[in-house]
Amino acid sequence: MSTPHLPKVAGIDPTVPSPTHTATPLPGIPAAASEPGTLIQDRLAGWVSDLTTLHELTERLARTRTLDEALRELLSAGAGLVGARRGMAVLEPADGQGPTATIGLGLAHADLGTIETVPRSATPYGCILDGLPGGPLPDPRPSPADHHAPPGRGAEGGAAFPAAAPGTAAVPGAVAVPDILGDEHLDPRHREVAARLGFAASYAVPLSTEGNGRLGAAVWLYDEPAEPDGHRRHLVGLYGRYASEHLGRLLELERGRAEIATLTEELLPTRLPRVPGVRLAARHVTGARGGGDWYDALPLPEGALGLAVGSVSGTGPSALAATGRLRASLRAYAVMEGEDPVAVLSDLELLLRLTEPARSATALFAYAEPARRRIVLAGAGHAPPLVVGDRRTEYVETSLSAPLGMLACWEAPSVDLDVRPGETVLLYTDGLLRRIGGPVDRAFVLLHAAAASVPRVDRADPGAVADHVLRLVLGAPAEGGGPGGRGDDEDVVMLAARFD
Template identity: 55%
Template structure:
């Protein structure tokens, strides 16, 4: 039978000749009168068995693509591990599972993640002796045969497996786990049966009845895990990097607040996945005065952290030298920023609370708390949100002067303002992350912050720690991680 040439593709004429289209199925008998000795198939159609195999391959590839795509949508290490367990349960026909994360490089973290298992149930599983647990033998594998380490661990019927520890069978009966299947998860390397130092942990799935995955299920799971392991490894590195950055952030901020007579301080600091350029400080100045500072540096990453540390260190030095003049403090800070980070901007606010003997003046009318009097707080702001004063009889924003952030003008300067803080009132300083975390426009965010302070009971207003907790809990959505860093500093006089 003659065949035509293959069609041209993109203007290229193939040099190969066509393949004959006649097919002789091996299962057909020559004596079959309906088929004859030779079955002509001019259309090139596959037999039924070929169609079934092709349909099976397409189904498997589609399933693996969907599961891998779903895994790619996870953003954190915990989300990736939970998705891996859920996908494995779908492929194996299991209902529950757990992942014991212990990277073989020894850098951590170690974590136990469950799918369909509560924290209490995971705790029960951890009481199983290591030599009988369904995963520890794969964490530190022993050769099952000379030169061949174990690559899976199957318990078809836990209740009747006398080789298992009695505690293993007892816990499995309590949790309703009749069988288990465990495999190591590792980032593969081109050579060797197992990667050296590439193991991430062990995944275990549990069946409600005695069972074991068949060859097709194990093959599909293996293909999925080879793709999933790299994604989990990437999320592991990201989690480690975030932990390192968080540690650096903490080192750049004061570890403790000063203890001064007549002042109680509290701070709340919530990390976000983004910027990391917020800073705050509370300084004990000569003669019992107090310096309060807060600010935000634009940008993100290690360079922003370095710039933030430099600004905070410079602000502390300038506050000690000329803290009585907040405008001079911010002017010096602006000069430092222009010299060291000419392409960067920052917002900052510095307040100088005069010593009690100098700044305390009589207040007409009944005292707000304990004894009468006010304490003067002089504030200068460089593009930072205004402080919120919260007392027994008032909740209002301070009228700070409108000014540009540091680094935006050739020479920054703005007038300072004086606040008279009555005894028992609290001054709240906060970063813009608190406002953006509401998800509302700026005007609505300010209104939400003010309303949260209004709703604080008198006992909460009298305690800066309780007030800070109330503000964060009321203003920010409790079920969401903040989109960026949030700092709230409360000073009650």
């Protein structure tokens, strides 16, 4: 006869006696006190865990290089900290100088547009961006009473934002709406949009720094009525302050790049000349640091055309200033001595040595006669042009020469080139080769392969030829991994001339 088994409940075997120190105390007898230091150890463990989490999240954020990447990382990390699934970030610097952006997490572009139909003053991010009252959580670590405060109020039922000092504006704090659908004080359009998109609560934090002021706001959306507790608010507040500083740095870089790009474009030709027998197209890809790459095309007497590309050593405003001076000087020399490209570059080299002895430059100047489809060119330390046609794709054999400013006296022989009808001559700067990356020979091979693969239907358009080549070579992986050799630091200029 088998021994009957006692039932098991929730995976606990009742046949195993409970240890004496875990047995339920008898009524009236107090439970044994926890060991001294246990509470402190638990708190220390929690702090270490929080610091580890914040360190990992800030490390990931620090690796972002653009405002768009940083905002997306901020939304993703913040969603994990507050326990939400969706959200949106609004970048809107208080100085009004831009740039502005709206990024969504788990929200389609149409969803963001729908949210923006809500009156701005009725949205959590609108309260933050416009400094309006309405946020119930001015302190990231509120007292327990704050959890029961009505929406738009603090623990004492007063205004959510701390009082401002005389003569200063109050800084909005976090804005929590724990139950959007159940809050009758909210704008009806707000509740309607929330019901349509399927979110029932929101939590928003400001993004601001002492140096830049208000940068924007981040909002996270809950699928059910909810509100982050004090611990989660404290963590996201710490993370938000670090994220704001990082966004402030990226904002300054973005503005600097935009200013340099604008200045660079102003130094380049506003339009290309129209000369019978040849069609022109130019492409300029601005580097992150702003380089000194340039191009020019100018009509010359007797139907001739001058084509030039070049690169000045260095980056930043000083290189751009040198670029403007060299380009203006080359135009003058081309008008006077355009038929002799060597003389043009010799004069340019003398000017460089006299005005900027510490700077060097590469340049290529071509004197083209479209009616005869003939080109005479000379280069100073510059990459050779590339001829693209139906019957050939080949580099022009130019003589080796040093860059301008490297020798006491520059001089190199010119090269004659006869162009066939329908062929396109590509002039480009060294930045293209550096962006491709790897050994120079490999870069030349990839550039030649890209030019040879131009579809026949696109070869009649010099702009289409340039676009096809740049699209292929700028995405070519460099040896050692990663696209390109030096990322987006290098300027790239390409000038395409198609002869009829």
